[in-house]
Every structure is written in C-alpha cells, then in structure tokens.
Amino acid sequence: MNAQALKPAQGTKRAAALRTKGGLSLRLDVRAVIVGLVLLALALAAGIALIGSGDYPMTPGEVVATLTVGGDPGAQFIVQDLRLPRVLVGLLVGAAFGIAGAVFQTVSRNPLGSPDVLGFAQGSSVGALVAIVYFQAGTFAVAVGAVAGGVATGLAIFLLAWKRGIHGYRFVLVGIGASAMLYAMVLYLMTKANIVEATRATTWMTGSLNGRDWDQVGPLAAVCAVLIPLVLLYARPLRMLEMGDDAAYALGVRVDRVRIVVLLAAVVLVAAATAAAGPISFVALTAPQLARRLTLPRRLKGAGGAPVAGPKLLLSALMGALLLVAADWASQQLFGADQLPVGVLTGVLGGGYLLWLLATERKAGRV
Numbered sequence: 001m002n003a004q005a006l007k008p009a010q011g012t013k014r015a016a017a018l019r020t021k022g023g024l025s026l027r028l029d030v031r032a033v034i035v036g037l038v039l040l041a042l043a044l045a046a047g048i049a050l051i052g053s054g055d056y057p058m059t060p061g062e063v064v065a066t067l068t069v070g071g072d073p074g075a076q077f078i079v080q081d082l083r084l085p086r087v088l089v090g091l092l093v094g095a096a097f098g099i100a101g102a103v104f105q106t107v108s109r110n111p112l113g114s115p116d117v118l119g120f121a122q123g124s125s126v127g128a129l130v131a132i133v134y135f136q137a138g139t140f141a142v143a144v145g146a147v148a149g150g151v152a153t154g155l156a157i158f159l160l161a162w163k164r165g166i167h168g169y170r171f172v173l174v175g176i177g178a179s180a181m182l183y184a185m186v187l188y189l190m191t192k193a194n195i196v197e198a199t200r201a202t203t204w205m206t207g208s209l210n211g212r213d214w215d216q217v218g219p220l221a222a223v224c225a226v227l228i229p230l231v232l233l234y235a236r237p238l239r240m241l242e243m244g245d246d247a248a249y250a251l252g253v254r255v256d257r258v259r260i261v262v263l264l265a266a267v268v269l270v271a272a273a274t275a276a277a278g279p280i281s282f283v284a285l286t287a288p289q290l291a292r293r294l295t296l297p298r299r300l301k302g303a304g305g306a307p308v309a310g311p312k313l314l315l316s317a318l319m320g321a322l323l324l325v326a327a328d329w330a331s332q333q334l335f336g337a338d339q340l341p342v343g344v345l346t347g348v349l350g351g352g353y354l355l356w357l358l359a360t361e362r363k364a365g366r367v
Contacts, residue, residue, distance in 0.1 A: 039318035089212040096273035098320020100266040101284030114285035118175025121279035122182035123153025129189040143275035150271025207280035207343020282350020287320035
C-alpha cells in the first residue's frame with residue numbers, strides 16, 4: 001500500500017499521521033523520530049571515534065575507509081580484529097542495559113527501578129564468581145555463570161514480589177533487599193578466592209570493554225536480535241501499565257502476562273550484557289530517564305521536572321548504546337588506552353545522577 005499523505009495530527013505539532021489507501025494510519029511522534037536519529041548518529045560517531053583511539057591513532061576518515069573499502073593489512077587487523085569487536089560489544093551492551101532499564105522502571109513505576117538497584121547485576125556477579133572461585137572456569141564458563149546467576153536472581157525476585165500481581169514498590173523493595181544479600185555473597189566469595197582468582201574477579205566486577213573479541217559479539221548480538229524486538233512489541237501495553245493496573249485492565253491489557261514476558265526478556269538482556277562486559281553500573285538507570293527528558297516539552301513534565309510520558313524503549317536502547325561507547329571513549333582520552341575500565345567512569349557519573357534524581361524526587365514529594 002502506498003502512502004497517500006503525511007499530515008500533522010490534529011491538535012499537536014509533535015506528531016504526524018501516515019494514512020494509506022486502505023484506511024490504515026500510523027501515528028508518528030516527530031520529536032521522538034528526530035531524537036532517535038540524532039542518538040543513532042551520535043552513537044555511530046562515538047563508535048568510529050573509539051575505533052580510532054588507542055596506541056595506534058586513526059582519523060575518522062581512515063576508520064571509515066578501512067571498514068568500507070579496506071586498507072593496508074596492519075590497519076585492517078587493528079580495526080577489524082582488535083577494535084571493532086570492542087565497539088560492537090559496547091553498543092550492544094549499552095542497548096541491552098538501556099531497554100532493560102526502561103522495562104524495569106515502567107513495571108515498577110519508579111525511576112529507581114533499575115537492574116543496578118534491584119540486584120540483577122549482583123546476581124550475575126555471584127554466578128560469575130562461583131564459576132571463577134570454585135571451578136577456575138574460563139571465559140565462556142564465566143559468562144554462562146553470569147547469565148545463570150542473573151536469571152536465577154530475576155526469577156527469585158519476581159516470585160518473592162508476587163502477591164496477586166506485581167506491585168511497583170514491593171518489587172523495588174524486594175529487589176533492594178536481594179541486592180544487599182547478594183552483595184554480601186560477593187564479599188564472601190572474594191574471601192574464599194586466592195590472589196589470582198580475586199584479581200580476576202575484581203577486574204570482571206569493575207565492568208570493562210577491554211579485550212573484547214568476536215566471541216562475545218556473536219552470542220550477545222543473537223540475544224539482542226531476539227529479545228529487543230520482543231520488548232518493542234509490548235511498547236503499547238507497557239505505556240498503558242504506567243496508568244495503573246485498573247486502567248490497563250479496562251483497556252484490554254493482560255497485565256500479568258505483559259509483566260512476565262517483558263520482565264523475563266529484560267532479565268535475560270541484563271544477564272547477557274553483564275556476561276559480556278561485566279556489571280557496568282548506572283547505564284540502565286540513566287538511559288531511560290534521559291531518553292524521556294529529550295522527547296518531552298517542558299510543559300509536559302511533571303512536578304520537579306520528572307517526565308510523565310510512557311516508556312521510550314527504542315530511544316532508551318539508543319541512549320544506552322551512546323552513553324556506554326562515549327564513556328569508553330572518554331576514559332581512553334582522559335586516562336589513556338585501557339587504563340580506566342569504563343565501569344568506573346559510568347559509576348562516578350551515574351552516582352552523581354542518582355543523587356540528583358533522589359533530590360528531584362524528594363522535592364516533588366515522591367520519596
């Protein structure tokens with residue numbers, strides 16, 4: 001069917017309606033589309049800049065030429081074998097954290113509902129540490145342990161928080177309690193490790209893109225290719241869930257089914273991303289909030305400046321990819337190649353954002 005017209009939707013300057021001859025129409029949020037294209041362009045630009053950084057610097061033009069038409073064997077080896085996998089892992093991990101954070105914040109109806117706060121990252125850390133300390137596992141087995149720990153934690157929190165459905169604040173409180181318990185288990189496992197195992201575990205728990213290769217790209221890309229589109233299919237029901245369970249039921253949403261599907265998908269995304277790059281903190285917390293703020297006019301923001309619109313799932317994924325790759329590039333520029341793991345920088349910046357968010361929520365009377 002050919003598009004017949006692209007007309008602004010009545011009563012708003014932020015949306016357009018694409019109408020077809022068959023009578024179908026598609027409403028487009030013009031502001032969200034523009035923001036999404038800008039975020040995608042910035043994420044790709046940050047990826048190109050990251051590929052060109054390191055002990056063998058390259059200009060953006062040289063990077064693009066090597067990726068498209070090839071170059072000398074040395075440049076091809078550096079770009080395609082050493083640096084491109086690192087950038088792809090960063091983009092995929094950031095996208096997985098971003099969209100998973102949007103799901104958790106929507107289901108809990110709480111801006112603090114993030115995998116960092118709710119214990120999912122700690123669960124993955126416990127799984128990875130068990131593989132390192134007790135089985136002296138290799139890279140693949142550590143990744144399997146991280147995924148198993150994250151998924152098991154997600155299921156446990158979901159079951160403990162279930163009481164005729166999932167209530168947002170109960171979900172957050174159970175997650176915070178699980179996070180404290182799992183962190184204690186992490187400390188215990190560290191005391192059982194020898195010096196080599198403890199060093200390896202500490203490096204993994206910091207969260208880093210150093211040394212990532214194609215072995216991490218393939219499985220993570222497969223998980224994202226399946227689960228991110230699945231979550232996007234539930235964008236409309238998730239938007240209705242933010243209005244409350246009663247309103248969602250009245251609009252025909254199967255609330256419990258939607259919650260189970262999207263939470264399981266988000267848990268697996270977080271576990272896979274953590275297995276690939278370690279528990280990189282605060283990307284899942286900040287990406288959805290920034291994506292909302294970029295797509296809302298000031299007049300549509302709630303008290304205290306908090307956004308009130310529905311989840312921006314795709315924009316959260318793009319924002320997460322941009323934040324992680326840009327943070328990795330910034331850490332290299334400020335401290336030299338491979339000197340500062342990206343998880344340290346995101347932790348510092350994300351901690352500051354969390355303090356600001358708490359102050360904003362308290363000012364608005366929500367905490």
